[in-house]
Amino acid sequence: MPKLEQFEIKKYWQIFSGLKPIDNKVNHDQVLPILYNSKLDSSVLNKIWFLADIDDDDNLDFEEFVICMRLIFDMVNKNISSVPDELPDWLVPGSKVNLIKERRKREQMENADFPPKKEIKVDWYMSPEDLNQYEKIYMGCVKLTDGTITFNELSTNLSTKFFNISKTDMNKVWCLINPQNLPSIDKDPTFYFIHCLRQRNDLGAEIPANLPISLAEVCNKKQVSYDLGSSQPGAKRKDQIREVDNLNDNVSKSNADGSSNNVFVNDNDVKQKYASLTDVQIANMREQLEGLLNYKKNEKSQGVSNTSKSFNINSITDDLDNIEQQVEVLENYLNNKKHELQALQAEIN
CATH class of the missing domain: 1.10.10 (Arc Repressor Mutant, subunit A)
Incomplete structure (x- = not known):
């Protein structure tokens, strides 16, 4: 891994200044667009942030910001295959050497004092507070006309809330609560999807291989078939x-x-x-x-015949209006992301 050059430090200073630091520091929200535009896995970004934030104040001064940017660029450019467990000496600023030594001593003491953590299992019970929180997330997602939500919509929404969740974790939980491999899921499986990921993010809970029997019926719902020739119960030949x-x-x-x-x-x-x-x-x-x-x-x-026809037409009109609104929301979201990307590219250049 090549050492820092002066032109790099100058480039990082331009980016740092563009983030409008307060007291020569930037917080996680200010750096977040850069982190996500790197396209690195969230677990990798979390490790980079931990290494760069040497004084553990959840902010980065310029020296710490340089460390963060250098590690991100080395991962993106594949100069390194993984984030190191400890910062190399040449990347540690002279003013931070003592802090690094204190951090290492503290970690050694913590590892000696505490036994290995036991495996934490997912608790599938959802409290009223949990349900209220999940309801807000559900309502904030763009839904299809039948009220279901796709994996991409959920993962995009949750990635801004659960920073310790990797794409692999997302895929595992999706397969767990969607055994039918449907393109989208309805409200109940969505709540369990969020509930499992939250415990994975907050507690490091292990993702189970199978659902409890009581939840299998909820998540194994089959879509109703309107084919009169189908063999499902209740269908007429x-x-x-x-x-x-x-x-x-x-x-x-x-x-x-x-x-x-x-x-x-x-x-x-x-x-x-x-x-x-x-x-x-x-x-x-x-x-x-x-x-x-x-x-x-x-x-x-x-005389319900005409009323029924009118109702069906109104229903179709409502669906079309709903789809049009969803398309407008997605277009606005895409335009905002394009503007952010252009701004970041301009700062980097």
């Missing part, structure tokens, strides 16, 4: 629907000819005409015809 339609036509013809005053024919007649059907199928058909009759009566008496 197409041939059975055809039989119902045929039976309905026969009943209508019978009423038109005046040959019957009853809306439904006798069960025995139905069984003789549809001998291949089981009693269960016939009962289902009868139930559907009764429902159809009640619907037609209500439609005739209340």
